[in-house]
Amino acid sequence: MAVTEEASSRSEAIYLDLRQKLLRGEFTPNYRLKLSELCAQRGVSVSVVREALTRLAEQGLIQSQPNKGFYIPNYTVEEINDLAFLRSHIEALAIRLAIQRGDAPWEASVVAAHHELRLTPRVRSSVDPVGSQQWSRAHAVFHAACVAACGSPRLVAAQHGLYDEAEVLRQMSEMSGRMSRDVEGEHAAMVEAITSRDADRAVELIRMHVEITAGLSVKAALARTQSGDQRP
Numbered sequence: 001m002a003v004t005e006e007a008s009s010r011s012e013a014i015y016l017d018l019r020q021k022l023l024r025g026e027f028t029p030n031y032r033l034k035l036s037e038l039c040a041q042r043g044v045s046v047s048v049v050r051e052a053l054t055r056l057a058e059q060g061l062i063q064s065q066p067n068k069g070f071y072i073p074n075y076t077v078e079e080i081n082d083l084a085f086l087r088s089h090i091e092a093l094a095i096r097l098a099i100q101r102g103d104a105p106w107e108a109s110v111v112a113a114h115h116e117l118r119l120t121p122r123v124r125s126s127v128d129p130v131g132s133q134q135w136s137r138a139h140a141v142f143h144a145a146c147v148a149a150c151g152s153p154r155l156v157a158a159q160h161g162l163y164d165e166a167e168v169l170r171q172m173s174e175m176s177g178r179m180s181r182d183v184e185g186e187h188a189a190m191v192e193a194i195t196s197r198d199a200d201r202a203v204e205l206i207r208m209h210v211e212i213t214a215g216l217s218v219k220a221a222l223a224r225t226q227s228g229d230q231r232p
Contacts, residue, residue, distance in 0.1 A: 008051075010044050015052035022061050022072075023164065024133050025171025029074035029224065033062065060165045075169055077218050083169065084214030087162040091210065092203040094147035094155050099199045102149030107195055113138075113145035114191045118184065124174055136167065142187065146194065146206075170213055173220035181212055 021027065038049045053070045056062045064070045075083075098106065117138040123131040140163065147159050186209050193202035 010042070011048045011051040014038070014042060014044070014049060015055050018052060018056060019061065019164075020133075022056070022168050023136060023171065024129065025168070025174060027072045029072055029172055031072040032068070033070040033072070035069065059161055061168055073168075074224075075172075075217070075221055077221060080169065080214055080217050080221060083162065083166060084210050084217075087159075087166055088207040088210040090155065090158050090162055091143070091147060091206050094150040094152070094159050095194070095202050095206055096199045097150035097152065097155070098147050099194060099197055099202060101151045106145075106149040109148065110142075110145045110191060110194055113142040114187060117142045117187060122183070136171075140164075140167070146190065166210070166213065169217050173213075173217045181216070186212070 018033070027033075033053060035046050035049050035053075038053075039046055042049065053062065053064070057064045057070060062070050063073050073079075117135075120135045120138040121131055122135045143163055144156075144160065147156055150156060186205070190202060190205045190209065193205055
């Protein structure tokens with residue numbers, strides 16, 4: 001039993017480390033996560049690494065295919081739009097319910113999360129990896145706070161999963177260069193709608209927020225295709 005628990009603990013550590021690297025955008029599209037290399041780096045068995053990679057694949061953060069193994073997704077335009085469609089509808093529903101059901105402490109938590117995000121500098125990972133991770137973490141906390149009072153654990157879990165997948169995609173887009181947008185203004189408008197208990201406005205804003213991100217991701221994906229940056 002001790003060996004099994006130790007293997008599980010090591011797999012969990014590998015899973016968490018790779019997940020953070022994915023969310024920081026440290027891997028390029030189509031990059032292969034080779035079992036042999038990861039085993040050698042970590043000093044663990046194939047089964048330990050495979051368990052961690054399987055969890056990431058189940059969450060949609062990486063993909064796997066026979067004879068290709070585990071690799072970083074190279075999203076097509078259709079896949080980007082499909083992810084944005086589902087995320088925007090899930091997050092919009094969650095925010096609408098949160099506004100209907102949330103109390104004053106929830107509203108205060110949204111304001112606090114936005115304040116933390118607003119004070120965290122937004123920098124590219126290639127320029128400041130630590131600073132970029134801090135902003136990404138604050139960004140995730142803000143979006144999670146907005147839906148926290150929806151009253152449905154399954155809906156919250158769905159929002160978190162789709163957010164993480166979209167975050168990997170957003171980081172890939174940043175590799176293609178800074179994308180111009182007023183993301184701070186978008187967040188501020190969302191908070192104003194939430195604190196005003198204007199569900200229709202909040203839904204409109206979150207959908208627009210997600211769609212802008214998707215549009216920039218499509219632009220980056222097309223740029224990679226045109227430049228031939230499809231590294232295996």
